[in-house]
Amino acid sequence: GENVEQHPSTLSVQEGDSAVIKCTYSDSASNYFPWYKQELGKRPQLIIDIRSNVGEKKDQRIAVTLNKTAKHFSLHITETQPEDSAVYFCAATTSGTYKYIFGTGTRLKVLA
Amino acid sequence: DTGVSQNPRHKITKRGQNVTFRCDPISEHNRLYWYRQTLGQGPEFLTYFQNEAQLEKSRLLSDRFSAERPKGSFSTLEIQRTEQGDSAMYLCASASGQGVYEQYFGPGTRLTVT
Numbered sequence: 280g281e282n283v284e285q286h287p288s289t290l291s292v293q294e295g296d297s298a299v300i301k302c303t304y305s306d307s308a309s310n311y312f313p314w315y316k317q318e319l320g321k322r323p324q325l326i327i328d329i330r331s332n333v334g335e336k337k338d339q340r341i342a343v344t345l346n347k348t349a350k351h352f353s354l355h356i357t358e359t360q361p362e363d364s365a366v367y368f369c370a371a372t373t374s375g376t377y378k379y380i381f382g383t384g385t386r387l388k389v390l391a
Numbered sequence: 392d393t394g395v396s397q398n399p400r401h402k403i404t405k406r407g408q409n410v411t412f413r414c415d416p417i418s419e420h421n422r423l424y425w426y427r428q429t430l431g432q433g434p435e436f437l438t439y440f441q442n443e444a445q446l447e448k449s450r451l452l453s454d455r456f457s458a459e460r461p462k463g464s465f466s467t468l469e470i471q472r473t474e475q476g477d478s479a480m481y482l483c484a485s486a487s488g489q490g491v492y493e494q495y496f497g498p499g500t501r502l503t504v505t
Binding site: 383 | 393422424426431435439451467482491495496497499
């Protein structure tokens with residue numbers, strides 16, 4: 280069935296360093312890949328997304344890359360700040376119902 | 392606040408009781424989703440509505456679960472005869488139109504079954 284694997288489950292970085300979170304999806308028909316940030320007790324917030332016809336997308340300190348052949352996509356955060364500390368979820372979806380299949384999440388801690 | 396809203400935010404119930412949650416999507420969003428999130432896990436898809444039609448249900452949604460969206464606006468999720476394994480955060484999300492992938496999430500309803 281449809282599956283999204285996410286690694287690592289926890290990640291600690293020093294403030295100012297970069298963080299990379301990786302996801303692998305199983306459904307080759309997947310064509311949209313959002314990343315959500317969820318702070319403790321709050322709703323998931325979309326931070327960046329990428330469609331299957333694009334290999335990379337950047338928004339200030341955040342970038343996402345997609346390798347369709349390998350069915351991998353990754354989130355890159357540069358110059359991390361303490362407020363980047365949260366749980367990050369990747370997801371994949373296809374046309375039709377557009378339901379999201381989420382990864383298991385990465386708890387990012389940025390140490391001051 | 393024009394975002395997705397959910398009520399109640401917290402619900403504590405005893406095993407065997409029925410509970411109902413409500414989701415109000417962003418107005419004019421015709422697609423509505425329910426997800427369930429347990430501690431340390433990503434949200435899992437439960438069911439999807441386009442307008443008032445329920446178009447897909449996950450096999451996670453047992454016979455004790457039912458969802459409605461009677462007028463294509465707000466939605467309710469009912470759990471009958473709750474079990475301790477139903478304890479989770481229930482998230483609602485909405486999206487607009489065909490070809491639009493972005494989903495906007497509500498704050499969730501945290502259910503605790505004692």
